[in-house]
Amino acid sequence: GQNIDQPTEMTATEGAIVQINCTYQTSGFNGLFWYQQHAGEAPTFLSYNVLDGLEEKGRFSSFLSRSKGYSYLLLKELQMKDSASYLCAVITDSWGKFQFGAGTQVVVTP
């Protein structure tokens, strides 16, 4: 079966750094994505990793270790607008067919 695990909720202070971990066990692997989702809205693309290592995009970075089935999303210089759910998703076979984790609700406090 497919299994993608991430913490349910994390709280951090404005300006701080938060790291959201994701572990996965899937029958196939064609890439790992991170999405941001505000309540009642569609997910917004943040990052994509298919090779091991770190990808940096502004305040957001994502890391992948395929041998460990592990990824993390790093959010730096947290802003209040970063309060949202962050979804880890793996493409397991055909392009576009995602398996999503349950999402991590990040709460940013003043």
Place this chain on the structure above:
Amino acid sequence: GAVVSQHPSRVICKSGTSVKIECRSLDFQATTMFWYRQFPKQSLMLMATSNEGSKATYEQGVEKDKFLINHASLTLSTLTVTSAHPEDSSFYICSAPKEVGSGDPTDTQYFGPGTRLTVL
């Protein structure tokens, strides 16, 4: 601007009625679209893959006779929830793969804005 639209954005219906949700690709053709369902505070669960001109492929546990999918053209897929019940109340989202060469190559999907279904 939005490249995948959904209609309606919100719908409230009585138990036992059927509801149709449309997913349209704007200015591009989508031979494949995906339908997801999301319950409150849960993740997106893939329901089915919609294929233009052929039958949809349903994920395990999804009743194909209850969730009818029709992909009649290269820009439109519809999801009909038949004989809806309160447990079908959820957020339904569609997505379509991006065209090769458009925008960020690592962002592979256009997601629709979602449809909030409430069954009374």
